[in-house]
Amino acid sequence: MRGVKNIVKKELTRVFTDRKLVINLFILPGVLIMVMYSIMGNLISKMEKDIQTHVPTIYIQNAPEDFSRVIDAVGFEGKITYLKADESTDGIKDGILKGDIDLLVVFDEGFRETINNYKQAGDPIPEVRTFYNPAEDYSNAAKGNFTADVLYAYQQVLLAERLGNIEQLQVFYIDRDPEAGVIVDKNKAGGKFLAMLLPFLINIMLFQGAMGLGLDSITGEKERGTLASMLLSPIKRSEIVFGKLVSLGILTSISSVIYTVSVVIGIQRLAGGTAEAMAGVKFTPVQILQLFVMIIVLVYLYVAMVAIVAVYARNQKEAGTYVTPMYILVMLGSILTMFSSGSEKALKYYAIPIYNGSIAIQNLLVGELTMVEFGVTVGSLAVVALLITTLITKAFNSERIMFNA
Amino acid sequence: MIQINELTKVYKLTKKQMMEKKTKKNMVKAVDNLSLTAKPGEIYGLLGPNGAGKTTVLRCVASLLKPTGGDIKVNGFDTVKDSQNVRKVIGFLTNEIKLDPQFSPRYMFGFFGRLHGLDEDAIEERREKLFDYFGIKDFQDKKIEELSSGMKQKASLAVSLVHDPDVIIFDEPTNGLDIITARNVTDYLKLLRDEGKTVIISTHIMTEAEKLCDRIGIIISGVLAMEGTLAEILERTSTKELEDAFFELYKMHSREED
Numbered sequence: 001m002r003g004v005k006n007i008v009k010k011e012l013t014r015v016f017t018d019r020k021l022v023i024n025l026f027i028l029p030g031v032l033i034m035v036m037y038s039i040m041g042n043l044i045s046k047m048e049k050d051i052q053t054h055v056p057t058i059y060i061q062n063a064p065e066d067f068s069r070v071i072d073a074v075g076f077e078g079k080i081t082y083l084k085a086d087e088s089t090d091g092i093k094d095g096i097l098k099g100d101i102d103l104l105v106v107f108d109e110g111f112r113e114t115i116n117n118y119k120q121a122g123d124p125i126p127e128v129r130t131f132y133n134p135a136e137d138y139s140n141a142a143k144g145n146f147t148a149d150v151l152y153a154y155q156q157v158l159l160a161e162r163l164g165n166i167e168q169l170q171v172f173y174i175d176r177d178p179e180a181g182v183i184v185d186k187n188k189a190g191g192k193f194l195a196m197l198l199p200f201l202i203n204i205m206l207f208q209g210a211m212g213l214g215l216d217s218i219t220g221e222k223e224r225g226t227l228a229s230m231l232l233s234p235i236k237r238s239e240i241v242f243g244k245l246v247s248l249g250i251l252t253s254i255s256s257v258i259y260t261v262s263v264v265i266g267i268q269r270l271a272g273g274t275a276e277a278m279a280g281v282k283f284t285p286v287q288i289l290q291l292f293v294m295i296i297v298l299v300y301l302y303v304a305m306v307a308i309v310a311v312y313a314r315n316q317k318e319a320g321t322y323v324t325p326m327y328i329l330v331m332l333g334s335i336l337t338m339f340s341s342g343s344e345k346a347l348k349y350y351a352i353p354i355y356n357g358s359i360a361i362q363n364l365l366v367g368e369l370t371m372v373e374f375g376v377t378v379g380s381l382a383v384v385a386l387l388i389t390t391l392i393t394k395a396f397n398s399e400r401i402m403f404n405a
Numbered sequence: 406m407i408q409i410n411e412l413t414k415v416y417k418l419t420k421k422q423m424m425e426k427k428t429k430k431n432m433v434k435a436v437d438n439l440s441l442t443a444k445p446g447e448i449y450g451l452l453g454p455n456g457a458g459k460t461t462v463l464r465c466v467a468s469l470l471k472p473t474g475g476d477i478k479v480n481g482f483d484t485v486k487d488s489q490n491v492r493k494v495i496g497f498l499t500n501e502i503k504l505d506p507q508f509s510p511r512y513m514f515g516f517f518g519r520l521h522g523l524d525e526d527a528i529e530e531r532r533e534k535l536f537d538y539f540g541i542k543d544f545q546d547k548k549i550e551e552l553s554s555g556m557k558q559k560a561s562l563a564v565s566l567v568h569d570p571d572v573i574i575f576d577e578p579t580n581g582l583d584i585i586t587a588r589n590v591t592d593y594l595k596l597l598r599d600e601g602k603t604v605i606i607s608t609h610i611m612t613e614a615e616k617l618c619d620r621i622g623i624i625i626s627g628v629l630a631m632e633g634t635l636a637e638i639l640e641r642t643s644t645k646e647l648e649d650a651f652f653e654l655y656k657m658h659s660r661e662e663d
Contacts, residue, residue, distance in 0.1 A: 006519045014507055225503040229564075231469060232502065233520040234493040399470045400417075 003235030007243025008250070011217065015251060025212060026255055030262040037266025047137070056102040056142035059083055059092045063105075064112040070154045076146065085109050089131075096133045102142035104131040105151075115158060196338055198365060199358035201263055202256070202295065203334035207302045209255035211323055214248050214306035219319040222311075228402070237396040241307075241389065248303040249296075256299070290364055290374050297381045298357045302330070304388040311395040314404065334358045350376040353384045406480055406603055407443040407466055407572060412436055413474035414461050414627075435461040437627040438475070443605045443620075445571070448598050450618030451607040452651065458627040459607035460499070463576050466605065467497040479572055493521070496565040499576035503561070506550035510541055510560035513549070514567055521568035528567070535563040539589065555586045562590060573597055575606040579613060591617050611648045621647070623654055630654045 015021055060067070061083040071080065083089070095101035108114065108126040115126060128151060132143035160166045175181055221227040230240055305326055313319035333354040345363075350356045350373045360377040363369040395401045414436040423431060436458045443449035451459045464470045466477055468488040476483060482490040504513045511532070518528035536542050539559045544552060549560060558581065566573070578594065579587035594617065598604050608614055614621050615635055622632045631638055631654055635647060642650040 002522065003520060006516060010505075010508075010516050013512075014505065018507055221505075224506065225501050226505045228469070228502040229504065229517070230520070232467065232492055232495075232497050233517065234489050234522070235520055236489065403464070403469060 001239070003233070003239035004243040004246065007230070007240060008247040011244065011247030012250065015213075025251070026258050029255070030258040033259060033262040034266045037263065041266070051137050051141050054138050054141070055079055056138060056146070057081075057100070058103045058105065058142060058146065059089070059101065060105045060107070061085065061087065061089060062107040062109055062111060064107065066112075067107075067154065070157060071150055074149050074153050076150050078142070078146070093131060096131060096136075096139060099133065099136045099139070102132065102136070102139045103146055105129070105146065106131070115162075118162070196362075198260075199337050199361040200334040201260055202298070202361060203330055203354070203358055205256040205259040205263075206252060206295075206299055207306075207327055207330045209252040209259070210248060210299070210302040210306045211327065213251050213255070214303060214310050215313075215316050215319045215323065217244060217248055218307055218310035219313050219316045222402070223315050231396070231402060238393045241393045241396055245300065245303050245307060245389065245392075248307065249299045252299050252303055253295070287364055287367070287369075290369065291361065293378060294357060294360060294364075294374075294381075297378050297385065301353070301357075301381050301385040301388070304385050304392065308388050308392050308395070311392055312401060330354055337362050347373065347376060351380045353380055356380060406445055406478075407441075407449075407605055408478040409439060409441050409462070409466070409475070410477070411475035412439045412462065412465060412472050412477060414458070414465060414470065415473040435627050436465070439624070439627070439629045440475075441622050441629060441632060443603050445603045446598060446601050447619040448594060448604040448606065448617055450614045450621045451605065451624055452609070452611070452614045452618075452621050452647075453607075453624035454609060454655070457624045459609075459624055460576055461627075462624070463497075463499070463574050463605065463607055467495055467574050468492055469497075493568070494570055495572045495574055496568070496570035497574045497576075498561055498565040498578060500580055504549050504557070504564060507548060509546045509548060510536070510552075510563065511545040513560070513564050517564050518567045523568060531567055531569065532563075535566055538593065539563055554581055555583055558582055559586065559589075562593075570602070572603045573605070575604070577608055578606055579608075579610070611646075611651065615647050623651060625655055625658045628658065630658055 015025070055077055057079045059081050062085050063082050068080075068082075071078075083092075089104060089106065092101055092104050096104060106129045108128070111126045111128075114124055117123070118125070130143055130147065130151075133139040156166065159169065163169065218227070231237070233240075306323060309322045309326065310319050313322055336355060337358040345359055349359060356377040360369055360373060363373065413434065416433045416435055418426070418428070418431050418433060423429070426433075439458075439462065441449070451462060453459050461470065465472055465484065466479060468479075468484040468491045471485050476485070478484070479491045480494050482488075482494070484491050504510070508516070514532050514536075515525075515528055518531065523531070536545055539562060541556075541559055541563055544556055549557060552560065562578075573594070575594070578590050582590065591613070594604055594606070598619070606618070618635075620632065620634055621638060623630045623638070631641065631650075633641070638647065638650050639645065642653045644650040644653060
């Protein structure tokens with residue numbers, strides 16, 4: 001163990017005494033992630049605000065006489081131009097296509113008369129048609145708002161006029177106060193959002209951290225000839241391997257904590273309200289322990305995966321090429337869980353490495369991970385990690401791999 | 406004491422290497438049935454042209470490579486079965502094995518001292534002695550990447566001797582050094598010999614072999630062509646200089662190969 005301790009100490013010293021490396025590995029990515037998400041958040045909220053405050057340009061053809069009163073009554077804001085039946089709407093439609101005009105509303109000719117003349121089933125019912133451009137945010141919003149606020153209100157007014165008592169139509173209400181009917185475990189609701197995002201983030205961040213550090217620490221040292229000097233020391237090769245993996249694991253954990261925290265902070269700004277949802281998540285001590293154990297095992301596995309590539313590669317460029325498919329594999333494993341949230345998984349799925357890490361973390365966050373599932377996950381991850389460690393030690397003993405002999 | 410007994414080392418070539426060397430054979434015999442003994446209190450020099458197999462022999466002795474045939478004993482320890490004990494008693498220096506450029510000579514010295522199981526006091530004592538001798542103290546706290554190649558070589562030398570090894574293996578010890586530093590190194594090797602250590606070096610510099618080595622083994626195409634003291638070699642080849650002796654042997658062996 002003397003060797004392991006010394007190597008870990010040296011590796012950590014190497015990173016933390018190098019100011020440039022610390023900035024590049026830990027500080028810069030964290031700051032960049034936060035800035036990126038904050039800018040995205042700002043832009044999105046700015047866009048939403050802009051759409052909200054935009055006064056839509058609307059053309060209405062054949063508007064019934066009482067229609068403008070409805071618009072005023074509901075307080076709908078818009079630059080409204082009324083058209084007569086014989087005026088052409090081609091130019092307006094062109095304007096909608098170009099994004100200059102937001103909405104065209106066309107009432108059937110004799111709209112009001114048709115409604116007034118209605119006596120029995122089968123009599124004609126007039127129509128209001130709206131023309132808009134779904135590719136334009138302003139137009140899209142104008143159509144939605146105009147339909148909901150103005151046309152629906154107008155419909156209600158006319159219904160009341162025809163029937164006298166509109167309650168006849170209502171028959172019964174459904175959820176007059178929808179908020180009062182919500183029964184939810186706040187932990188689970190908050191967890192659900194996290195459960196979708198966090199396994200993905202943890203996986204990606206861990207692997208990315210391992211990738212950046214591992215290639216330099218192993219392939220780089222091999223290339224520079226500094227690994228060979230360690231191979232000459234009277235310690236077991238397995239101690240060198242273990243020392244390398246542990247130090248990489250520590251550094252990876254630090255970087256992934258920084259990345260994850262910056263992503264979470266960034267996303268809070270991005271989504272605004274989610275901060276509350278996240279704060280609502282509470283873990284039991286057992287869950288925290290489970291999460292901790294799982295992350296430790298995952299870190300070790302990813303570091304080992306990167307290390308085995310790094311050992312076999314002759315130079316860092318080659319290592320970079322080999323490690324990319326692994327990165328995609330890890331991404332795939334975690335993306336799969338993003339879109340399958342909530343469904344129950346058979347126990348055998350918890351034996352599939354990488355994927356099992358994601359689903360286990362996901363279920364843990366919504367409080368549905370059983371001890372058996374946890375055990376199978378950690379067990380299968382550990383078996384693979386140990387297998388890879390053995391392979392790495394073998395590679396360290398191979399003169400062909402170490403000395404290109 | 407180093408005992409090499411019928412050492413053979415065969416390298417397998419990959420398809421790419423075969424193409425590069427324009428050969429259809431997928432094996433290269435780097436060392437062929439080579440036996441020699443280097444005793445305590447002497448400097449043994451392996452003399453040979455580039456690619457003769459000198460480095461391969463030394464790497465096998467240092468337990469970095471495994472012999473394809475034969476065996477090597479270092480102070481009685483087998484380099485394959487007991488490699489960890491072999492690494493405890495040897496100090497190995499070669500150009501291809503380097504110190505971490507981000508650390509200072511002082512840090513590397515301590516690191517390898519600890520890997521060898523020395524305590525801090527012992528490391529400090531060895532550091533004082535070796536850094537003083539090689540004049541490393543002035544730059545002991547500078548990063549190795551900032552040092553000149555001569556300084557780097559000195560630092561590597563000191564680090565490889567941190568554990569006061571009984572057997573010293575140096576692959577081309579003066580390669581790339583200026584005259585003063587080279588002299589410093591060869592003088593230290595003599596000092597080690599006088600302390601009763603076993604020293605084996607490889608070189609392609611005739612004068613170095615003449616001046617430094619107590620016994621010389623001339624190695625050509627992986628075969629030990631001749632072995633003995635300088636006087637013995639000159640006598641057996643009927644020549645006056647080592648260089649002439651070397652060419653005689655080289656011609657003979659080239660003819661044999663054809």
